[in-house]
Amino acid sequence: MKTSKKIIYTIILSVLVLAFLFFLDVNKNQYGMAYTVLQKGIIMAVVAVSMNLVTGFTGLFSLGQAGFMAIGAYVTAIFLIPSESIGDVYYISGVSPVILNFKTWMDSLPSWIQAISPYIALLIGGLAGAFCAALIGIPVLRLKSDYLAIATLGFSEIVRAVISSPQMDTITNGSYGLKKIQGFTSLFQTFAVATVCISFMILLIRSTYGRAFKAIREDEIAAEAMGINLFKHKELSFVIGSFFSAVSGGMLAMFMRSIDSKTFSISLTYDILLIVVIGGIGSATGSILSALLVTVSKEWWLRFFDNPLYIGNFQVPLFRTGFRMVIFSIVLLIVVLFYQRGIMGRNEFSWDRIAENLLKIKKLLRRNPKEGGSKNV
Amino acid sequence: MEKNNILTIEDLYVSYGGIQAVKGINLTVPEGEIVTLIGANGAGKSTILRTIAGLVKSEKGKITYRNEEITGKATNEIVDLGITLVPEGRRVFPDLTVLENLKIGGYRRKDDLSKDIEWIYELFPILKERSWQLAGTLSGGEQQMLAVGRALMSRPKLIMMDEPSLGLAPLIVHGIMDIIKTINKQGVTILLVEQNANLALKIAHTGYVCETGTITLHGSGKELLENESVKAAYLGKARK
Numbered sequence: 001m002k003t004s005k006k007i008i009y010t011i012i013l014s015v016l017v018l019a020f021l022f023f024l025d026v027n028k029n030q031y032g033m034a035y036t037v038l039q040k041g042i043i044m045a046v047v048a049v050s051m052n053l054v055t056g057f058t059g060l061f062s063l064g065q066a067g068f069m070a071i072g073a074y075v076t077a078i079f080l081i082p083s084e085s086i087g088d089v090y091y092i093s094g095v096s097p098v099i100l101n102f103k104t105w106m107d108s109l110p111s112w113i114q115a116i117s118p119y120i121a122l123l124i125g126g127l128a129g130a131f132c133a134a135l136i137g138i139p140v141l142r143l144k145s146d147y148l149a150i151a152t153l154g155f156s157e158i159v160r161a162v163i164s165s166p167q168m169d170t171i172t173n174g175s176y177g178l179k180k181i182q183g184f185t186s187l188f189q190t191f192a193v194a195t196v197c198i199s200f201m202i203l204l205i206r207s208t209y210g211r212a213f214k215a216i217r218e219d220e221i222a223a224e225a226m227g228i229n230l231f232k233h234k235e236l237s238f239v240i241g242s243f244f245s246a247v248s249g250g251m252l253a254m255f256m257r258s259i260d261s262k263t264f265s266i267s268l269t270y271d272i273l274l275i276v277v278i279g280g281i282g283s284a285t286g287s288i289l290s291a292l293l294v295t296v297s298k299e300w301w302l303r304f305f306d307n308p309l310y311i312g313n314f315q316v317p318l319f320r321t322g323f324r325m326v327i328f329s330i331v332l333l334i335v336v337l338f339y340q341r342g343i344m345g346r347n348e349f350s351w352d353r354i355a356e357n358l359l360k361i362k363k364l365l366r367r368n369p370k371e372g373g374s375k376n377v
Numbered sequence: 378m379e380k381n382n383i384l385t386i387e388d389l390y391v392s393y394g395g396i397q398a399v400k401g402i403n404l405t406v407p408e409g410e411i412v413t414l415i416g417a418n419g420a421g422k423s424t425i426l427r428t429i430a431g432l433v434k435s436e437k438g439k440i441t442y443r444n445e446e447i448t449g450k451a452t453n454e455i456v457d458l459g460i461t462l463v464p465e466g467r468r469v470f471p472d473l474t475v476l477e478n479l480k481i482g483g484y485r486r487k488d489d490l491s492k493d494i495e496w497i498y499e500l501f502p503i504l505k506e507r508s509w510q511l512a513g514t515l516s517g518g519e520q521q522m523l524a525v526g527r528a529l530m531s532r533p534k535l536i537m538m539d540e541p542s543l544g545l546a547p548l549i550v551h552g553i554m555d556i557i558k559t560i561n562k563q564g565v566t567i568l569l570v571e572q573n574a575n576l577a578l579k580i581a582h583t584g585y586v587c588e589t590g591t592i593t594l595h596g597s598g599k600e601l602l603e604n605e606s607v608k609a610a611y612l613g614k615a616r617k
Contacts, residue, residue: 208480208484211473211477211480211481211484212481212484214470214472214473214477215470215473215481215484218470218471218472218473219468219469219470219471221432221464221468222464222468222469222470223470223481224432224452225430225432225452225461225462225463225464225468226456226461226481226482226484226485226527226528226531227452227453227455227456227457227461227484227485227531228453228481228484229451229452229453282472346472
């Protein structure tokens, strides 16, 4: 396919997506479910791509995502609780003077800085996550495969335990969590931040660094023999991956408007891992697709399994709260059994591939009538 | 006049998890030659190569490359200096394309790679045909060519090959040996580790025989081919 054609298609697709988002944003009361679910989906896409960068492209099986998200979420949240609500949020144990001073300092800043404060908050949340990743990366990245997974999982639990510990009450509000966090103003804001994050990671994957990451994933010894500094590149991938995990944590905080430490338990990491596996380990676009699909089906499309279903007077058994998750697990089992490499495998979205598949379908359609005919005879 | 030595190893000792694999080895590689290191399994040949490449730390001894000591340097620095290892068992990156594999080979270089890629394609025309194929789908011989091509992408002065004939059909092994000769003629010094002593000694200028971590014999390729104990031990010919 010609490049000019591809560019035209890409522009058309972007315009369609933007139009769709605009439509949703205008009619958000009518399509509240789609509005919310898509927002959550795209946030999950950011963290899924970041996990894929570390696990799928660099081959570091890290399960610390929830921990980094928690760091990002709490830092962002503390930034974005309006100073007039601080007292309400920390009504049980009081606020640490550090936060109070910080808030008065922030209020004294010029208004244009306050206007972009959500972005600054997300950035600083991400940097906090990246800093922690750089620190724990030094010892932890010397471990391989399962051991690395256990160590990062442990880290994530430590973060959660520290956040909910009573000693941190005046900063993180302990087990009560933070609320009244300033949220996104529109769907566009969420999507814009997510697009910037995801584009950065995709560009990184396609750069020479990305190629080195893949080489490490494929064969560490050969990569080292080619002169790739293993530790430096692993650390780089881990830190960048954690930065974007933390940013997505901040986005989650802004999306939910209230967070507590339980949000960031191990099950969150598993949810992300699931998205990555379904989308294809080693496919960024697969992760985005699967993040949207999984979130939308989990929160919305499969909802009807949770409500009692009547056919005439007969109540179909099993249709009750929680049945959705059973169906979801079965779908998962099927995916793992028959699509071991996920929706996209290690391929990325490309117009060429779509054109190829369309051609195949065309050929099949042309051939099928004859075959169908002979079968009927 | 004696030729310049590109690599000199003096009194090298290397241990692997408590076992001494290399016990005091002295070895020189003259610039522009093919030097081969033959010996049985577990003689320490691969360990020597891995130590030169900086993948394994030595216990004692000195490795000098063009009057510069490289003992204990990191692999990336050694690659920058111009020494590249073709690891044992090919170890191409199976899920990357042939072209990507070649680009990884030139990873340490910041200049334009396109000329070198053309050069590799000239050396191995089959790789050009397969440039968009995943390396894992190549045949054993093609993978070995790719491994050699990948190593050449870093523009090495000295290329070390660890058993390039491993697991390949005899006809293909001959092809690989021809390639080694071609590369050598283009000015790259070669340090070749082989179990196929017969073939290796035939193309080599100098040969070393390695036994349980020490060098027991050394001489020109021809000399070693005719040496009675080498014949008996490695060439499978009975003593008369």
